[in-house]
Amino acid sequence: MSEESVRVKDTPLRVLEVDGIEKRFDGLVAVDHVSFEASRGEILGLLGPNGAGKTTAIRMILGIIRPDRGTVRYSLNGGWGTLDKRQVGYLPEERGLYPDARVLDLLVHFAGLKGVPPREARDRARAELDAFDLGAWANRRGEQLSKGMQQKVQFIAALLHRPALVVLDEPFSGLDPVNQEVFQSIIRRLRDENVAVLLSAHQMNLVEELCDRIFLIHKGQRVLYGTLTEIQESTGEHVVTLRVSRGATVPATLGGLLDVRREGYRVWGRLPAGVEPAAFVRGLPEGLPVDEFTIRRPPLHDIFVAAVRGGTDAR
Amino acid sequence: MRGSLLVAQWEFRKTLRNRAVLLSTFLFPLMLITLSVVMPVVVESLSRQSTVTIGVVDETGAVWPELEQRVEDARFTLQRVADPDAAERALVAKELGGVLLVSQAGLAQGVVPYWVRGVTETPPAGLGTIVNEAIRTVRLREAGLPVEEVMPLVAGVSLMAQPRVQGERSVADFAVSFGLAFLLVLATLITAGVVMNSVIAEKTSRTVEILLSSITPRDLLIGKVLGYGAIGILQVAVWAAVALVAASRFLPGIWTALSPQSVVIAVGYFVLGYLFSASMYALLGAMMRDLQSSSQSVSWVAIIPAVPLFVISFIIQFPDVGWVRAMGFIPPFTATTMLFRTAVTSVPLWEILATMAVLALTDYLLVRLAAKVFEVGMLMYGKSASPREVWRWIRRNPSSVG
Numbered sequence: 148m149s150e151e152s153v154r155v156k157d158t159p160l161r162v163l164e165v166d167g168i169e170k171r172f173d174g175l176v177a178v179d180h181v182s183f184e185a186s187r188g189e190i191l192g193l194l195g196p197n198g199a200g201k202t203t204a205i206r207m208i209l210g211i212i213r214p215d216r217g218t219v220r221y222s223l224n225g226g227w228g229t230l231d232k233r234q235v236g237y238l239p240e241e242r243g244l245y246p247d248a249r250v251l252d253l254l255v256h257f258a259g260l261k262g263v264p265p266r267e268a269r270d271r272a273r274a275e276l277d278a279f280d281l282g283a284w285a286n287r288r289g290e291q292l293s294k295g296m297q298q299k300v301q302f303i304a305a306l307l308h309r310p311a312l313v314v315l316d317e318p319f320s321g322l323d324p325v326n327q328e329v330f331q332s333i334i335r336r337l338r339d340e341n342v343a344v345l346l347s348a349h350q351m352n353l354v355e356e357l358c359d360r361i362f363l364i365h366k367g368q369r370v371l372y373g374t375l376t377e378i379q380e381s382t383g384e385h386v387v388t389l390r391v392s393r394g395a396t397v398p399a400t401l402g403g404l405l406d407v408r409r410e411g412y413r414v415w416g417r418l419p420a421g422v423e424p425a426a427f428v429r430g431l432p433e434g435l436p437v438d439e440f441t442i443r444r445p446p447l448h449d450i451f452v453a454a455v456r457g458g459t460d461a462r
Numbered sequence: 463m464r465g466s467l468l469v470a471q472w473e474f475r476k477t478l479r480n481r482a483v484l485l486s487t488f489l490f491p492l493m494l495i496t497l498s499v500v501m502p503v504v505v506e507s508l509s510r511q512s513t514v515t516i517g518v519v520d521e522t523g524a525v526w527p528e529l530e531q532r533v534e535d536a537r538f539t540l541q542r543v544a545d546p547d548a549a550e551r552a553l554v555a556k557e558l559g560g561v562l563l564v565s566q567a568g569l570a571q572g573v574v575p576y577w578v579r580g581v582t583e584t585p586p587a588g589l590g591t592i593v594n595e596a597i598r599t600v601r602l603r604e605a606g607l608p609v610e611e612v613m614p615l616v617a618g619v620s621l622m623a624q625p626r627v628q629g630e631r632s633v634a635d636f637a638v639s640f641g642l643a644f645l646l647v648l649a650t651l652i653t654a655g656v657v658m659n660s661v662i663a664e665k666t667s668r669t670v671e672i673l674l675s676s677i678t679p680r681d682l683l684i685g686k687v688l689g690y691g692a693i694g695i696l697q698v699a700v701w702a703a704v705a706l707v708a709a710s711r712f713l714p715g716i717w718t719a720l721s722p723q724s725v726v727i728a729v730g731y732f733v734l735g736y737l738f739s740a741s742m743y744a745l746l747g748a749m750m751r752d753l754q755s756s757s758q759s760v761s762w763v764a765i766i767p768a769v770p771l772f773v774i775s776f777i778i779q780f781p782d783v784g785w786v787r788a789m790g791f792i793p794p795f796t797a798t799t800m801l802f803r804t805a806v807t808s809v810p811l812w813e814i815l816a817t818m819a820v821l822a823l824t825d826y827l828l829v830r831l832a833a834k835v836f837e838v839g840m841l842m843y844g845k846s847a848s849p850r851e852v853w854r855w856i857r858r859n860p861s862s863v864g
Contacts, residue, residue, distance in 0.1 A: 209675045212837070237675040243668030248476055256472050260465060260676035304672065314675075 160186040161222060162312050162343045163208065168217035170203050177203040179367035180217065187311065190334060190344040192358035194351075196455050200367040201347050202240055205314055208345070209237055223311045233262040236310035240317045240347070244297050246290035250276070253289065254304055261308035268307065275303045279329070294321055302330065306337070313337055314345045319353060331357060351448040361447070363454055370454045379444035382453075383420025386445050387427065389413070392436035402430035418442070465677035469685025470692065477656065477693050487697045490648075491704035499708065514559030514586060517543040517552060521565040524604075528596035529562075538586045553577055560585060562593065569597065635724040637709065639805035642732045643798050645701060647768045649694045650739040655764065657690045657740045661747025661836075680833035683748075687740045687829065694736050727804055727814055734821040735767060735797020741825060742766070745832035749852060770798040781807040790817045793824035 163185040170178040178200040185191045195201045206212045208219055210230045220227050223234035245253055251272055258268035276282050279299045284292060292300065298321060305313060315334070319327050327350075334357055337344050348354050354361065361378055363371035371378050387404060390413045391397055397414050401407065404416035404427070418427055424442045431437075477483050518540050520526040526542055533540050541558070543549040549561040561577040568574055574593055576585050598616065602609045664670040673682055742763050770777060770789065777786050781803045789799045796817050803809055835852055 206671075211671065211674045232676050235675060237672060239668060239671040239675075241668035241671065243664075243670075243672070245476070245664075245669060246667065247480070252475075256468070257672060257676070259468050260673070301672070 160188060162187055163222075163345075164220040164227075165204070165208060166218050166220070168204065168207050168214040168219060170200075170207060170212065170215055176367045178207070178214075178364075181364065181367070181369055182217075183362045183369070183372060185312065185343045185345055187343050188338055188341045189359040190338050190346055190357050192354045192361040193345055193347040193364065194349075194354065194361060194451060195347075195364040195370075199364045201364055202316060203367075204364065205237075205316055205345070205347065209235060209314060221312075233308065234311045236261075236305035236308065236313040238301055238305040238313075238315045238318055240320075242294070242298055242301055244289035244292070244300060246288065248289055249286050250281070250289065250292065250300055251285040254300065254307060257304040258307045261310070263308050271307050272303070275307060276300075279303060295323065295326060298322065299326070302333075306333075310342065312343045312345065314347075316347045317349065318346070319348055319350050327353070351446070351451060355447045363451065365455050371450070375447065376444075378447075378450060382445055382450060384445050385418040385422075385424055385427075385442050386449070387414075387416050387418055388439065388441045389415075389437065390439040392438050395436045398432055398435070401427075403427055412438075417445070463681070463684075465681035466685040466688060469673075469677070469682055470689035473660065473686055473689030474692050477660075477690065483656070483693065483697075487700055490697075491701045494701070495704065495708060514538045515541050515557070516586070516589065517541055517549045517558040517561040519543050519546050519549050519561060519563050521563075522569065522600070524600045525564045525596050528599050529592060532592045532596060538589065550577065553579060559583075562589075564597075569601075635721055636805045638724055639728045639801045641702070641705060642698075642728045643770075643801035643805065645698045646732050646735050646797055646801065647771065649698055649736060650764055650767050655743055656693070657686055658743035658747035658750070660686060660690070661744055662750055665747070678833075679836035680830070683741075683744055683833045683836050684829055686744055687737060691733070691737055691740050694740070695733065698732065724804070728801060730818055731797045731801050731804075731821075734818060734825060735801075737825045738793060738797065738821065738828065739763065739767060741828040741832055745828065745835055748832060748836045766794045767798045770795050770802060774802060777802045778806050781809075787813070791820055793821050796821045796824075 161184055165184070166182050167180050168178055168182075169176070169180055181200070181204055183191070193201050193204070203212070207214045210219075210232060219230070221230050221234075222228075223231050244250075248256075251269065254272035254276075255265055255268040258272065259265060263271070273282070273285065276285050279302075281296060281299060284296060289297065289300075298318075302318065305315070318330055318334070322330065331353065334344055334346065338359075346354070346358060355375060358375065360374050361371065362369065363378075371381070373381070387401075389397075389401070393412060395412065397409060397412065401414065401416060403418060403422040404414075405419055407414060407416040418424065427442070514537065516538050518526055518529060520529075520542065529540055530542075538559070543552065543558075543561070546561075546563060549558065549563075552558045553561050556579075560583065563575040563577065574597070578584070599609055599613070602612050664673065670682075677685075746763060773786075777799065780786060786799065786803065789795050790803060790813070792799075800809070800814070800817050804814070
């Protein structure tokens with residue numbers, strides 16, 4: 148997939164343009180000539196294994212550290228220019244609250260730093276705390292909250308000032324399934340409200356569900372970039388699942404299928420690039436008692452693992 | 463700047479809710495009063511209750527009667543002892559607190575030995591005066607001179623310093639400058655270190671990332687220094703108010719001699735000196751990994767404003783010599799040195815303005831430097847930065863310092 152094909156068209160919706168940023172620490176390259184864009188009303192997934200350079204890239208986007216090379220441009224207030232930090236919300240990967248400060252006070256403080264007047268910040272904070280079922284904890288100190296509660300409070304702090312760009316670094320880590328669902332619905336709501344969301348996460352199933360486009364970074368470099376469909380199609384592969392009727396025998400070989408796994412009456416395998424699914428179906432033994440058969444593009448998890456293990460060139 | 467003020471306000475309010483800070487703000491003056499007013503009274507009262515018996519071996523036979531009739535002080539009594547051996551035994555047995563040996567030979571040499579058990583023991587206050595008067599009386603009498611007429615003629619005098627040069631410092635001016643110099647040292651020891659703890663706490667709790675996504679490192683640092691600076695100044699204001707009330711109680715009318723100019727100068731040096739310490743602590747906090755690794759650094763930063771204390775007697779005695787004046791231009795020592803100097807002498811206005819300018823400029827540059835270290839150091843988790851690393855950060859991007 149060419150870089151041009153995944154570039155978002157230059158519309159007023161685009162809010163972030165990262166162009167060739169680089170960062171080195173003590174001679175080690177953390178981020179190496181990375182470029183991508185983010186637009187209003189989309190969720191861009193920023194994926195990569197641990198130490199890939201995601202958080203460094205995020206810190207450069209947020210103006211916390213400066214790139215050694217390259218530029219980051221923003222259009223958060225209409226025109227293109229430098230970063231207006233009031234228009235950005237950030238949930239860092241490393242969670243942290245003031246242990247000795249009251250929850251409501253610190254939300255008002257964080258919102259104040261983003262330009263929200265105290266009274267308005269207080270009203271919004273109360274409403275959001277109620278929405279997250281934390282209304283009773285408004286006057287408790289940070290250290291009295293559970294980890295999950297602290298994470299919710301930080302999530303609220305990232306959104307309270309109603310930013311145009313929200314950066315969420317591992318928002319789901321440590322959350323139970325119910326709260327993951329809550330966070331997911333809020334992230335979707337942000338997209339519906341025309342906010343640009345940059346989401347870094349390791350839960351591939353959630354990324355598949357949420358993200359409109361994906362940027363995969365590994366060893367500081369771009370590995371994959373595009374919509375999920377584009378990325379899946381770029382592999383040229385398919386994944387096949389087959390289950391035969393009880394008592395039937397699964398054939399020893401299935402034409403062209405690689406990495407075959409068998410379990411009882413079920414078989415999984417990878418259909419490599421260049422093999423047409425229709426041809427594979429035609430090649431199945433006649434009279435095979437098939438109970439279940441699926442053929443689809445590989446899941447993001449498989450693509451991620453393959454890319455990180457070096458199976459995928461930079462696309 | 464708006465971000466700095468919001469951070470300052472936040473730190474100020476948060477710190478004021480801290481019990482330790484509240485305690486040190488209000489308990490410290492109480493402790494100071496206890497130590498400086500109540501304790502001396504208690505010690506005085508206790509020492510009045512415990513009297514010491516001094517043995518007197520008078521080989522002349524003439525001095526004892528004179529001594530005996532002069533003892534009025536309740537802190538010691540005199541007891542005549544027959545001979546030196548008996549006196550020594552009583553001294554070793556702790557029946558006597560000390561022994562006076564009066565002999566013709568000693569008087570001829572102008573010496574009266576005073577035996578004690580150890581080198582740490584000294585004659586009780588007032589004993590020397592009584593002994594001198596008694597011996598002087600005996601000598602006059604032996605010379606056949608009229609004691610009542612001659613005694614007033616040979617009485618000693620005491621020196622009383624009375625400044626007469628116009629513009630010199632009043633006692634109140636001295637007290638304000640001197641007091642603030644000590645308060646600066648105390649405030650640096652007690653409160654300025656809180657800046658460093660706060661920086662390290664934000665670093666270890668990762669709150670710093672949220673803050674730096676909202677404001678610049680310089681705004682954050684300035685806000686912290688201002689917030690904690692306000693706390694320190696509030697504390698000192700409370701302590702000074704207590705001192706003012708206490709001083710008015712014991713020395714009525716002392717404050718009428720206080721000149722507003724002296725107060726402005728003293729407060730100016732205090733604020734600039736405190737900001738210097740606070741900025742140094744913030745810089746260290748940005749470099750340090752955790753509170754444990756910072757504890758070593760605290761001690762040497764805390765001692766900086768206290769350095770002039772080591773030469774305080776010289777500064778007070780010779781406030782205008784070259785090296786003392788030069789010390790006033792060395793930023794880490796400026797505030798304390800100049801507070802001591804202005805306490806005891808009239809420093810030319812140009813020198814006051816020049817030293818304040820040097821200190822203010824240093825504070826400003828220190829804040830800029832600390833902000834640069836903040837920018838890199840605040841996100842360095844798990845290790846402390848070495849001075850070499852800090853130097854490399856600054857060199858790598860000198861334009862962004864501050």
